Amino acid sequence: MKIVIIEDEFFSAEKLTLQLHKIDASIEILAVLTSVESCLHWFRNNPEPDLIFSDIQLEDKESFELFHQLPIEAPIIYTTAYNQYAIQAFKQNSVDYLLKPIDIDELRAALKKYEYQTYRMLKKSHLTRPEKPREDYKERFLVKKGSGLTVIKINEIAYFKSEQKLSFLVTFDNVKYAIEPTLDQLTEQIDPKKFNRISRSRLISLDSIKKIHPHFNGRLKLELHPAEEEEVFVSRERVQAFKDWLNS
Structure with missing residues (x-):
């Protein structure tokens, strides 16, 4: 230890x-x-x-x-x-x-x-999370944009993240929107074939992954699209589940 x-x-x-x-x-x-x-x-x-x-x-x-x-x-x-x-x-x-x-x-x-x-x-x-019927997974999010509202479809989303107890979605165009659900709630609402919870603060789509690097202490370092300012890691306790997800 x-x-x-x-x-x-x-x-x-x-x-x-x-x-x-x-x-x-x-x-x-x-x-x-x-x-x-x-x-x-x-x-x-x-x-x-x-x-x-x-x-x-x-x-x-x-x-x-x-x-x-x-x-x-x-x-x-x-x-x-x-x-x-x-x-x-x-x-x-x-x-x-x-x-x-x-x-x-x-x-x-x-x-x-x-x-x-x-x-x-x-x-x-x-443990493999039991999959819901396909129609039960969220397909879109209603978010605030300027003084109005807009709909973001699930295939437009690169990843979800939490910052200072707030949740956000980030699109492939690198636009960030605040959303109400927590990452724990999103993990249950989003299709697990498309998104994976790599840490307490990240839920990422398969298409957002550019490169995967082995890192110290058993973790994996990811390069995402769009790129993040801080380094992004798959936490050690989630690495095997992440690899299983990539192989599924």
């Missing part, structure tokens, strides 16, 4: 490292980061870890700022001396919330929780 620790207190980071290695000697600590700025630099230049342990109050800002700025998919276990951040933490892909000083039994339980959630996600990604 590869882990990144986000912690600005040296002794807290050292103690957590020792506790993790006591639980599982094979755990690899990829980095210990002390500020949001250093985190932004590291995550932009390295593959994501399997798991993140993150304090909340860092040298420069709260760690929530990192996850607002970057679409990090790795699950997070928060470690903090304060309990008032719990609700906000669980909105940020949090597995657990541990109060300092960290009890090793609570740490062990949090790791078990992470392993169980990872197992469930892998199992779910290998």
Whole structure:
């Protein structure tokens, strides 16, 4: 298991490292980061870890700022001396919330929780979603365009994406429209032969894929049409389902 620790207190980071290695000697600590700025630099230049342990109050800002700025998919276990951040933490892909000083039994339980959630996600990604009758899938979307409305047909859509809790469709002409359904809802509404959920924030059409590149940590990097400003990846737990979709 590869882990990144986000912690600005040296002794807290050292103690957590020792506790993790006591639980599982094979755990690899990829980095210990002390500020949001250093985190932004590291995550932009390295593959994501399997798991993140993150304090909340860092040298420069709260760690929530990192996850607002970057679409990090790795699950997070928060470690903090304060309990008032719990609700906000669980909105940020949090597995657990541990109060300092960290009890090793609570740490062990949090790791078990992470392993169980990872197992469930892998199992779910290998299940074939029952197909609805062809006529039940959405064929068009009514969207706002300027001061009026327009209809976008499904074959005009390259991909769907979520940004800051809002959903959008992007056409092959590279026009983005806000839509009401969430990506979870769209995954059930769209023909799975034509679109695939490659991550929590992307649902892409087969025709939007230009190139596929193997990437670090078991992920796949995609070049899409139209191109995205940020890099687009198939998350590790969805890679096999994605390959099965391409082969179907």
